[in-house]
Amino acid sequence: MDDKTARISRDAPLRLDVALKLAFPAGKLTVKGLRKEIEKGRLEVELIANKHFTTLAAIERMRELCKFLRRTLGPVRFVLDVMSYRTAKVTRGSPTWNDS
Template identity: 60%
Template sequence: MVLSIPRSDNLFSDVGIIGPTTPLRLEAAAKLAFPDGSMKVAGLRREIARGRLAYEVIANKHYVTLNDIEEMRKLCRVPVKDRASISVLRAERMGQSYEIQSGSCSTEARKSPQELLQLRISQRLQRKQSNSSQTI
């Protein structure tokens, strides 16, 4: 990627062509890499302090390249999470598996609250019977 910068801009003086490995002062790099003005010098300095933006110090001045900024953006990228229903999230939290049914609705395969209550009662009764048989 090679950018041609108009010479009338005082920020870039007589450079003319800026490539991906051209060392740029932080102000120039911020203006080139974020033309909407959303990133300022302070933001680039914070990313340097966090260790996400590689930089060079030449004559006590900080320089970065457009490649460095691209690498920083990769490090800052947030991965997309899979969408899941509340039922799936709740089942994962409780350590249970939850099969997603194909089709528009997966509520048909779930048990009613009454069936779940009967299942819990029968499980408790089985535990009580097994506990009482072990104490005899």
């Protein structure tokens, strides 16, 4: 994190393009990519005057939600749904969710 980013509060509302430049300085993500994460419910935003604002803290939480664990055991795969912390057993076709 450079000096400019260090002076900005983690909870300061930032436009999506500004937040991208600060959180992803290598430029590997786009505003369109952030909008997809908003649609998926992973990125918290505020809609003020019909403009999207987010915070660096919200981007950090989104990055945690985007991490997932996958363990392969032979022909059966177990996947952790990070949004609801459910596991799914996937053989062929759709996952079977274990709601325990």
